[in-house]
Amino acid sequence: IRPDTLGPFDYETENYTKLLWVAEGGTAYYEGILLRRADLINDKDMLESKVAVIKALQNRPGRFETSLEDASFDAWIKYYRQDENSVNNQISYYDKGELVNFLLDIEIRTASNGAKSLDDVMRYLYNEFFKKGRNYTPADYQKTTEMMAGKSLDEFFNKYVRGTAEIDYNSILNGIGLKLTVEGSNKKQAYLGAALAENDGKLMVSSIPADTPAYQQGLNTADQIVAIDGNRASQTFLQSYLSQMKLGDKVKLTVFRFDTLRELDITLGEQANQNYSIVPVENPTDAQKRLYKNYLLADLK
Known part of the structure; x- marks a missing residue:
């Protein structure tokens, strides 16, 4: 066919x-x-x-x-x-x-x-x-x-x-x-909203969905995040650090963009994990x- x-x-x-x-x-x-x-x-x-x-x-x-x-x-x-x-x-x-x-x-x-x-x-x-x-x-x-x-x-x-x-x-x-149900977790987390990838010790921004804090406040794809609030950035550290924060908290990201060092002040958003189910x-x-x-x-x- x-x-x-x-x-x-x-x-x-x-x-x-x-x-x-x-x-x-x-x-x-x-x-x-x-x-x-x-x-x-x-x-x-x-x-x-x-x-x-x-x-x-x-x-x-x-x-x-x-x-x-x-x-x-x-x-x-x-x-x-x-x-x-x-x-x-x-x-x-x-x-x-x-x-x-x-x-x-x-x-x-x-x-x-x-x-x-x-x-x-x-x-x-x-x-x-x-x-x-x-x-x-x-x-x-x-x-x-x-x-x-x-x-x-x-x-x-x-x-x-x-x-x-x-x-x-x-x-x-x-x-x-059947019906589709969507339930939000009671535990909401502060989030940046950028997809990150760590290669050879470099934490890179791979993509940024629209309407996320990262998208709205100037982080770009291909930025290399080198520090967060003065701490060396890694995927593990960033996840752990953000898990201790809440909606409205601010972080300072130090990034390389086209070999130029920049600092970005980002106000974090809040995200609840959405649980989808198909049930009777x-x-x-x-x-x-x-x-x-x-x-x-x-x-x-």
């Missing part, structure tokens, strides 16, 4: 398609499904794997800047050429593609009352496209999913495939008796229980 431009290949040029979120993200989604069907993992393991993907996506500012179709199309010029600002303007079509195909499968199962699933989409594409020597387009994929769902999925595709809307997880998960809804209906069992081969509990 091949997306539009992916085959026959011209190996002398780059091949651009908006469907890598299906070809690659869909494959990643089926990895978990097949493990469940082979009984190598249980239903809870399957859902936990999706929780990890959700948490990573929700912590990435780039989800508001790049759609799944754009991430697919721009793979050659962006995904394989990551830079320091990628966290703020890019997403992975593998990860979000896996997640959106997961939600799309649930949407089809719910809309069809369990009669159809993403499996039927793949069978149709295999029979009507691959066997007939045709490649499918973005419009073909949406049309096929709508055929199986028995309704328009234009809103779903406009928001989550062509657009950058925040995903309304529970509106979809509820169909099979209270008092699920018989229909929700049936759809869950048909999907994940286990009782909803």
Whole structure:
């Protein structure tokens, strides 16, 4: 089953398609499904794997800047050429593609009352496209999913495939008796907000997500942090030092930027660890229980 431009290949040029979120993200989604069907993992393991993907996506500012179709199309010029600002303007079509195909499968199962699933989409594409020597387009994929769902999925595709809307997880998960919960830890920690890497004794800023204290107060990617409040900086020391501080505390960072020594006064923010879980809804209906069992081969509990 091949997306539009992916085959026959011209190996002398780059091949651009908006469907890598299906070809690659869909494959990643089926990895978990097949493990469940082979009984190598249980239903809870399957859902936990999706929780990890959700948490990573929700912590990435780039989800508001790049759609799944754009991430697919721009793979050659962006995904394989990551830079320091990628966290703020890019997403992975593998990860979000896996997640959106997961939600799309649930949407089809719910809309069809369990009669159809993403499996039927793949069978149709295999029979009507691959066997007939045709490649499918973005419009073909949406049309096929709508055929199986028995309704328009234009809103779903406009928001989550062509657009950058925040995903309304529970509106979809509820169909099979599930909900996403997000709980903050009672213990909040002061934080800087920069991703750091220590190599050969040098503590370097590797990336800075938007809307963090580091981003807002002048720390730059590729800065080398040499001291914090006059103490030699290391990854271990910085983590330990910040763990003793609270929201609003100030630290002085001494950094090398392009071989020029600078000092930055940073007011620390506060961050609570977010715990994500996919759990059963209270008092699920018989229909929700049936759809869950048909999907994940286990009782909803």
